[in-house]
Amino acid sequence: xxxxxxxxxxxxxxxxxxxxxxxxxxxxxxxxxxxxxxxxxxxxxxxxxxxxxxxxxxxxxxxxxxxxxxxxxxxxxxxxxxxxxxxxxxxxxxxxxxxxxxxxxxxxxxxxxxxxxxxxxxxxxxxxxxxxxxxxxxxxxxxxx
Amino acid sequence: xxxxxxxxxxxxxxxxxxxxxxxxxxxxxxxxxxxxxxxxxxxxxxxxxxxxxxxxxxxxxxxxxxxxxxxxxxxxxxxxxxxxxxxxxxxxxxxxxxxxxxxxxxxxxxxxxxxxxxxxxxxxxxxxxxxxxxxxxxxxxxxxx
DNA sequence: ATTTTAATTTAGTATTGACTTAATTAGATT
DNA sequence: AATCTAATTAAGTCAATACTAAATTAAAAT
Numbered sequence: 001x002x003x004x005x006x007x008x009x010x011x012x013x014x015x016x017x018x019x020x021x022x023x024x025x026x027x028x029x030x031x032x033x034x035x036x037x038x039x040x041x042x043x044x045x046x047x048x049x050x051x052x053x054x055x056x057x058x059x060x061x062x063x064x065x066x067x068x069x070x071x072x073x074x075x076x077x078x079x080x081x082x083x084x085x086x087x088x089x090x091x092x093x094x095x096x097x098x099x100x101x102x103x104x105x106x107x108x109x110x111x112x113x114x115x116x117x118x119x120x121x122x123x124x125x126x127x128x129x130x131x132x133x134x135x136x137x138x139x140x141x142x143x144x145x
Numbered sequence: 146x147x148x149x150x151x152x153x154x155x156x157x158x159x160x161x162x163x164x165x166x167x168x169x170x171x172x173x174x175x176x177x178x179x180x181x182x183x184x185x186x187x188x189x190x191x192x193x194x195x196x197x198x199x200x201x202x203x204x205x206x207x208x209x210x211x212x213x214x215x216x217x218x219x220x221x222x223x224x225x226x227x228x229x230x231x232x233x234x235x236x237x238x239x240x241x242x243x244x245x246x247x248x249x250x251x252x253x254x255x256x257x258x259x260x261x262x263x264x265x266x267x268x269x270x271x272x273x274x275x276x277x278x279x280x281x282x283x284x285x286x287x288x289x290x
Numbered sequence: 291a292t293t294t295t296a297a298t299t300t301a302g303t304a305t306t307g308a309c310t311t312a313a314t315t316a317g318a319t320t
Numbered sequence: 321a322a323t324c325t326a327a328t329t330a331a332g333t334c335a336a337t338a339c340t341a342a343a344t345t346a347a348a349a350t
Contacts, residue, residue, distance in 0.1 A: 004161070011156030014308080016149070023232040029327060042309055044328055063318060063326050074230035081223035085216040087168040159338080174297055187339055189298055208296055208348060 003077040005053040014038065015046045019055065019069055028064045148222040150198040159183065160191050164200065164214055173209045 010016045017036060021027055029047070033040045047067065050056040055074075058067045155161045162181060166172055174192070178185045192212065195201040200219075203212045 004158075007152070007161075008156045011153045012308085013149075016152075020229070020232070023229065024235045038308095039310060040327070041311080041329080045308080048328080060317070060326090063324090065327070071230040074226050078223040078226035078230065081219050081226065084165070084168065085219035085223065087165070090169045157338085183338095184340060185297070186299080186341080190338080193298080205296090205347070208294090210297070 003073070003080050006055055006073050006077050009049055009053045009055060012046070014042075015050055018043070018046055018050065019074075022056065022067050023069050023071075026066050148218070148225050151200055151218050151222050154194055154198045154200060157191070159187070160195055163188070163191055163195065164219075167201065167212050168214050168216075171211050 010019060014036060018032060021032060021035060027035070029040050029043050032047075033043045036043065047056060047058070051058060053073070055070055056067050057070060058065050060066075155164060159181060163177060166177060166180060172180070174185050174188050177192075178188045181188065192201060192203070196203060198218070200215050201212050202215060203210050205211075
């Protein structure tokens with residue numbers, strides 16, 4: 001998700017408020033600080049974060065700096081979330097873990113659904129005490145491209 | 146922004162990855178923990194956050210719990226971001242601070258653009274040392290409904 | 291009722307992030 | 321060049337957050 005950085009940037013209340021303000025108007029750092037009840041330094045740091053993810057473009061005009069919101073970044077993020085919401089559920093057992101290892105035939109033995117699921121999902125989970133860090137990578141290997 | 150909580154929830158890398166996995170398949174907590182290289186406790190805590198914002202719905206089936214992603218929440222968030230991107234810039238001087246106090250007529254004196262801007266934006270910013278906490282609320286009042 | 295199993299919760303630690311003050315920088319103005 | 325002004329950065333503090341290990345809970349299975 002190329003827009004993950006944008007997502008993180010606007011997930012903060014202060015930065016989201018900054019974006020909203022700057023969509024409507026052009027405010028200087030002092031004005032933004034007043035409106036949000038913060039110091040100019042705090043506002044400046046947040047503006048830096050927003051610039052770094054490409055959400056704001058600033059340019060100096062005389063003493064003051066003007067910011068423009070890059071609305072395209074917001075639209076791209078929105079589009080990616082729509083795509084995410086449209087991701088198709090993969091075919092396969094709706095049971096636990098969605099593992100395919102067993103399904104691909106590790107043993108020819110016919111197993112009940114329950115047996116299959118247990119092996120498929122958490123073959124070694126049953127014995128909790130045996131679960132060691134080094135075993136983790138060996139446990140529960142699920143195929144995934 | 147009613148979906149702010151959803152925005153915050155998925156702004157975390159781990160929770161976003163959980164959502165992506167659960168959109169495609171049904172995994173148990175153990176399987177999720179393996180795939181993300183975390184403990185089951187960590188995964189459980191993240192799943193709780195996602196449930197609390199309404200992004201996941203879980204139900205027990207036998208020993209295992211199944212999770213369904215509430216895609217509608219993702220769509221709503223996407224829609225709000227689209228709306229945000231479409232917010233109209235307000236009419237008014239594109240100069241600093243976007244303040245209207247002066248514009249509404251504090252003095253009848255005709256001022257140059259520069260003079261106007263300076264007063265409008267940061268009337269008291271010029272004398273930095275005088276800026277005290279108690280003065281902040283008096284400074285730079287901008288009209289905003 | 292007891293045992294097993296998956297998942298959650300508790301408690302603690304380490305890391306991250308948001309804030310402030312003060313110092314500094316980068317222009318603009320004179 | 322000197323001064324002024326807006327903004328940024330450095331350094332520090334504190335709160336929030338993400339993790340783990342261990343204990344506990346909530347079912348399911350026997």
